[in-house]
Amino acid sequence: MSATVRFTEEMLGHVTFGETDYARGAQPDRDGSAAFMFHLTIEVADIDAFSQDPLRPADARGYVHCDALGGRLPVVAGFFNLFVDQEPGVKHMLYRLHFYDGVGHPLTMIGHKVVENDAGFDLWKDTTTLFTRVxxxxxxxxxxxxxxxxxxxxxxxxxxxxxxxxxxxxSSGPGLGAQLGALVKFGVIFVQQLAQVYLRRGSKQRVAAQG
Incomplete structure (x- = not known):
């Protein structure tokens, strides 16, 4: 029996209804703009299987909150993928949340974080910015x-x-040692995946050339 790892994440910003462009939709003063946030607990059910799966899947549960959609809305099914390879030097963190609006219409929030060494060492921005659609x-x-x-x-x-x-x-699992080991393994995976992006051979030369 492998140990689990879980953590809580909260993100907030704006979406604009009727908009397909992420940057325009994020502007809070546009017609149709609404504050949007989520509060999730993300759980890796089996850290050993997670470490071997290139999609690195986890479950996400919690709620989204958007007054324009009906307030606090429970996530009925949530999916998260950590550092999925898109192309050499580019990884995505993926979110997919199923929920219902305040009058019962089914909706899906999809989001992706783009982790790429395209603007110098922009790790913070890359790992904390979620391009979001409903x-x-x-x-x-x-x-x-x-x-x-x-x-x-x-x-x-x-x-x-x-x-x-x-x-x-x-972490939960068969004993304290396994639980601590699972937390360490998750941390190692996280750091290794970031290193593949930001310490990738040739990335500094590409950034310098762009400058």
Missing amino acids: LRGHVAEGEDEGAEVVGSGIIIIRMRDFAKQLTTFR
């Missing part, structure tokens, strides 16, 4: 292109929320 219906992976976009925007982790997040890491 889709009509409960949309499964692979069906996004055919789904109706309700709104788009960007949500972020604030520094104080990140500091709090670091205190929420927990």
Whole structure:
């Protein structure tokens, strides 16, 4: 029996209804803009299997909050993937949350963080910026292109929320040693994946050339 790892994450920002562009949708003063946030507990059910799976999947549970959609709305199914390879030197963190609005319409929040050494050592921005869309219906992976976009925007982790997040890491499993080992293994995976991006051979030369 492998140990689990879980932590809590909170992100907030704005989405604009009827918008498909992330940056425009993130502007709080636009018509149709609404504050949007989520509070999630992300759980890796089996740290050993997680470490071997290139998709690094985990469950996400909690709620989204958007007054324009009906307030605090429970996540009925949530999915998270840590550092999925997109191309050499680029990794995505992926979020998919199914929920219902205040009158019972099914919705899906999808989001991705782009981890890429394209602007110097921009690790903080990359790992705390989520490009976010709300889709009509409960949309499964692979069906996004055919789904109706309700709104788009960007949500972020604030520094104080990140500091709090670091205190929420927990593990459960067969004994204290296994639990501590699971937390260490998760940390090693996280650091190794970041190193593959920011310490990748040639990345400094590319950034210098862009400058």
